[in-house]
Amino acid sequence: MDPAWSRACYLDAIEMGILIGGLDDIVAAAKSAPPGDGSDVLLDAIVSLVTDGHRAALPLLRPLTSDVGHEQWTRRPSLALILAAEVWDFDFLYDIGHRIVELGRRSGSFFTLPIGLSMAAAASVHAGDFRAAMEMISEGAAIVEATGASPLVYPSIHLAGLRGRKQEATELFDRVLAASQLMTISVHWATSALNNGLADYPAALAAAQRAVASRDLANAGLALPELIEAAVRCGEHEQAAAALRSLTERTQAAGTPWGLGVKAYARGMVTGDEESYRAAIEHLDGSRATVYRARAHLLYGEWLRREGRRREARERLRQSHELFSDIGMEAFATRAAGELRATGERIRPRANPAGDGLTVQEVHIARLVAGGETSREIAARLFISPRTVDAHLRNIFRKLGITSRRQLRDLDL
Structure with missing residues (x-):
């Protein structure tokens, strides 16, 4: 009616x-x-x-x-x-x-x-x-x-999976699954991305298989390239080829730079076709999808090194290492660094960011303070009391080994 x-x-x-x-x-x-x-x-x-x-x-x-x-x-x-x-x-x-x-x-x-x-x-x-x-x-x-609303944890799950700190990510995933099964598929995707970064391909493959099998909208599709990478590394070529067919159907119909770029580097992994890697970088060049552009350079660099083309490999791997390091994708940066060393490149260690040991909320508060906001202004923004802000600040100062707000402004957070 x-x-x-x-x-x-x-x-x-x-x-x-x-x-x-x-x-x-x-x-x-x-x-x-x-x-x-x-x-x-x-x-x-x-x-x-x-x-x-x-x-x-x-x-x-x-x-x-x-x-x-x-x-x-x-x-x-x-x-x-x-x-x-x-x-x-x-x-x-x-x-x-x-x-x-x-x-x-x-x-x-x-x-x-x-x-x-x-x-x-x-x-x-x-x-x-x-x-x-x-x-x-x-x-x-x-x-x-x-x-008093229910927290929305999926961005934290995605962040943990791509950041690549195994213990930190695993603890988060376990807490999420213990609290509710609603985020199970997100955790499977994030686990597969985490383990691909760590080069633990059997673990990545198992997690990606669970995510894809769910047929969950969004996460199942995002898990396909993770499954392809892990399956290729594990020698499961038929499984990788089947996943590539599914990914191709999705991305070819969409025709977007993100989809075509990811499909191209997935095809490169399955077929060994160099033009696929080049096409991936071309599609993703200038895209907002920086994570995927960095991965395209890494995969192409890895392929070039295995083909014995060390000079060309070095260029691609250097680009991927710089991108991963700038982003904060620690596991993938380490993987790229290992590949670079295998080409004969010397890697200069990068200093950890000053706020590396802070919680997400502490980093946020520290940046607001560094930007000149008062405790009262921060409290109003974050719906907490000024006293709670000051308690966070004391923890921040202790962890960073500083004593004043002015010193926060000089740190790279």
């Missing part, structure tokens, strides 16, 4: 199904939804994506994901994040998160702002801007703590 309301209910159910499971059953039911009036195709696009695949759904999805101002994203920001990853559109992934943050700040909504901060933080992680991601994670955590 009310088609628009009915379709909205199906979309609500789909959003929850993505988050807590049961999506296939919900999509099967959504096939009986009343037809729309032509102005709202999001439901039809998601049903097509789940039932018919990316090639069929992309013509419906691409107009939606090319418009960050579409009214659907204001009402359902989580779907925007998930679909951005499904269509491999990094610009949309980045822009929609920051737009939701802007809308949340403008409206003062304690519902919208934490979601936007989590979306923007996740995008910043994959863009290689770990500093911005940590600040947004800290602000989002302060808001949910003040309001």
Whole structure:
């Protein structure tokens, strides 16, 4: 009797199904939804994506994901994040998160702002801007703590997986899984990325297999290149080739620089085709997806070294090592450094950042103090008391071996 309301209910159910499971059953039911009036195709696009695949759904999805101002994203920001990853559109992934943050700040909504901060933080992680991601994670955590809402932990999971500190990441993943099974697939993806960085390919393969088998929107697709890399290193070439076919179907239909670049370097790993590595770097050159550009250089450099072309390998590996080090992807930087040494290159050790031992919230507070904000201003921003800010500052001073706010301004945090 009310088609628009009915379709909205199906979309609500789909959003929850993505988050807590049961999506296939919900999509099967959504096939009986009343037809729309032509102005709202999001439901039809998601049903097509789940039932018919990316090639069929992309013509419906691409107009939606090319418009960050579409009214659907204001009402359902989580779907925007998930679909951005499904269509491999990094610009949309980045822009929609920051737009939701802007809308949340403008409206003062304690519902919208934490979601936007989590979306923007996740995008910043994959863009290689770990500093911005940590600040947004800290602000989002302060808001949910003040309001009693459930924390949104997926950006922290992504950050830990790509940062590459094994003990720190494993402890986070264990805490997340002990608290809830809702983030299981995110943890599988992050575990596969972590272990590929650490060159523990059997562990990366096992985690990527679990993520891909889930058929989870967003995470299953992101796990495909992790599975391909790990499978190739483990000699599981048939498995890698099958994953490449799935990745190709997704990224070829999308036709975006991010997707085409990742598909190209995955193809290079499976086929040994040098032009695929070159194409990957060309697609990703200038892209916001810095993490993936760095990985393209690393994989090409590794291939060149194994082909005995040490001088060319050195150039690619040096670029990847510099990018990983600048980003803070410690495991991948170590892997690139090892490859560089194998070419005869001498690696100068880099000093650890001053804030290396600080928590995410302590880094955020330290940067705010270094920027000249008072304890009262920081307390208002983070929904904590000035006394709590000062307690954090005492911990920061102790960990950094300093005694004043002025000294914070001279440190690289």
